[in-house]
Amino acid sequence: MVTLAPEAPLADAFTDAVSDALATHLDAQAGVLAAIDPRLTPLIDRARLFTAGGKRLRPAFCAWGWVAGGGDPCLPDGVVAAAASLDVLHVAALVHDDVMDASDSRRGVPAAHVQFTGDHAEAGWRGDADAFGRAGAVLLGDLLLMWSEEMVRRAALPADALERARPHLEAMRTEVTAGQYLDVLAQAQHPHPTARTPEGRAELTDLVRTVVTWKSASYTVRRPLLVGAALAGASPAQLDALSAFGQPLGRAFQYRDDVLGVFGDAALTGKTSAEDLREGKLTLLAVEAFARASEADAATLAGLFGDPALSAKDAEAARKIIVASGAREAVEAEIDREFTAALAALEASDLTETGRAGLIALAHKAVRRSY
Numbered sequence: 001m002v003t004l005a006p007e008a009p010l011a012d013a014f015t016d017a018v019s020d021a022l023a024t025h026l027d028a029q030a031g032v033l034a035a036i037d038p039r040l041t042p043l044i045d046r047a048r049l050f051t052a053g054g055k056r057l058r059p060a061f062c063a064w065g066w067v068a069g070g071g072d073p074c075l076p077d078g079v080v081a082a083a084a085s086l087d088v089l090h091v092a093a094l095v096h097d098d099v100m101d102a103s104d105s106r107r108g109v110p111a112a113h114v115q116f117t118g119d120h121a122e123a124g125w126r127g128d129a130d131a132f133g134r135a136g137a138v139l140l141g142d143l144l145l146m147w148s149e150e151m152v153r154r155a156a157l158p159a160d161a162l163e164r165a166r167p168h169l170e171a172m173r174t175e176v177t178a179g180q181y182l183d184v185l186a187q188a189q190h191p192h193p194t195a196r197t198p199e200g201r202a203e204l205t206d207l208v209r210t211v212v213t214w215k216s217a218s219y220t221v222r223r224p225l226l227v228g229a230a231l232a233g234a235s236p237a238q239l240d241a242l243s244a245f246g247q248p249l250g251r252a253f254q255y256r257d258d259v260l261g262v263f264g265d266a267a268l269t270g271k272t273s274a275e276d277l278r279e280g281k282l283t284l285l286a287v288e289a290f291a292r293a294s295e296a297d298a299a300t301l302a303g304l305f306g307d308p309a310l311s312a313k314d315a316e317a318a319r320k321i322i323v324a325s326g327a328r329e330a331v332e333a334e335i336d337r338e339f340t341a342a343l344a345a346l347e348a349s350d351l352t353e354t355g356r357a358g359l360i361a362l363a364h365k366a367v368r369r370s371y
Contacts, residue, residue: 002080004063004073006357010365014063015056017075021084022051025151029143042119043140046112047147050091053107057253057366058090058224059083064362065225065242068355069234078157079231082165085151086172086224092144093176093219099137100184101279105272113137145173157231164230172223179215186211186282192302195290204287209251212284216257217250221366225359241349245359249342252335252367258283259331262319265370274315280306284334288327297321339367 002017026048033040062083067073097103098111105111110118117133125132152169153162186207194200225242234242261276262285276283286305290298304310304318322328342363346356 001074001077004067004075004354004358006354006361009064009358009362010056010060014060014075017080018056018059018084018087019052021077021081021151022087023048025081025084025088025147026051029147042116042136043143046115046140047091047144049109050095050106050112051087051144054087054090056087057362058086058220060362061221061224061246061359062086062228064355064358065228065234066232067228068225068242068351068359069229069232069238070352071228071232073354076156078155079228081155082152082157082162082231083224083228085148085155086227088144088148088151089173089176089219092141092148093180095137095141095144097180099134099141100180101281103275103279105275111137112140116140161231161233164233165227168223168226168230172219172227175214175223176219179211179213179219182207183211183215187280189282191282191286191290191305192298193290195287196298201287201291204282205284208282208284208287212251212254213247216254217247220253221250222246235350238349238351241345241351244345245342245349245363247342248338248345249363249366252338252342255284255331255335255338256367256369258285259328259335260369260371262322263328274310274312277305277315277318278308278310285322285327285331288330289322289325292327292330293321293325297325335367339363 002011002013004014005011026044029047030044033044059080060083063075063079066075066079066083071079094106095112098106099113103111104114109115113133113136115133116136117129119136120127120129120132149169152165155162186204189204189207191204195204222243223246225246226239229239229242258276258281260273261281261283262273264273266272280286289301293301301318301321304314307314310318343360346359346363349356351359
């Protein structure tokens with residue numbers, strides 16, 4: 001067992017326990033795949049690779065939701081397993097997301113579809129190597145999605161506790177998938193010149209906020225909190241308080257990710273800070289930049305935004321336009337607003353004192369970060 005403490009809401013002992021739970025589950029799945037055919041080895045190897053890293057925020061919010069809802073800070077193994085299953089779901093989403101975004105890297109290594117493409121090219125198989133790579137990654141993501149459900153269902157927890165958590169787990173899977181589609185829809189929009197009119201800016205801002213709420217905020221913070229609290233038998237009032245805290249905090253978390261996607265240190269984030277610019281990723285930062293920049297700067301940015309061959313020099317030029325427009329400052333202000341709203345909801349709650357203190361500390365780690 002591992003014991004949570006508010007002064008270290010993401011302690012190594014906790015993240016190590018999550019990693020151990022994931023390794024145990026994947027070891028069992030490796031046996032299943034090996035019994036089918038040894039040529040399935042790349043699937044389990046990549047499942048292990050991509051679940052081995054990450055910030056472990058979703059498991060942490062689940063665990064602290066358990067404590068906030070009245071659960072013992074000395075976490076039962078079943079709670080750790082249930083919390084860890086959320087990172088399997090997360091990696092499933094990331095693998096699919098990288099295919100849809102055509103991202104080259106993830107967590108400092110080639111993305112799953114790139115690795116499968118490499119398998120094809122190295123072996124000299126017939127057909128299109130890129131198509132093979134995408135297909136392999138889609139199937140890996142599907143496996144991870146199924147394994148996340150198996151992991152929580154097999155967690156050593158009472159049946160009634162699992163039944164209380166089930167609606168939140170089901171909603172979490174639906175919400176992140178719906179949010180992903182809305183993100184695909186958002187990426188098909190033209191930020192320039194749409195954001196140059198008040199109506200267009202409002203429309204794009206609403207779309208981005210909706211994507212952030214359902215693709216990221218709910219499944220990163222709110223639903224993990226509710227899963228953990230439901231396992232603990234939290235009251236309806238406590239669940240409502242965690243929702244009121246989790247949703248704005250989750251949006252602040254994603255807005256921070258979006259800022260880091262353009263201005264972050266690649267050595268810390270695990271991906272180049274020009275990637276979002278090359279993809280032309282529609283974020284609040286992008287909408288604000290196109291809306292606030294001068295006509296000349298907005299036109300220049302439009303020529304750089306979404307260019308897959310964007311050079312480091314051009315990426316730096318785009319960053320300068322974004323900063324000069326006031327967009328980065330505006331997004332930082334929105335992060336502060338959402339963060340403040342989250343903490344206010346937490347202070348007004350009847351959650352356990354230990355749980356509240358841990359969540360405040362975890363909120364700072366989720367938002368006040370450089371990676």
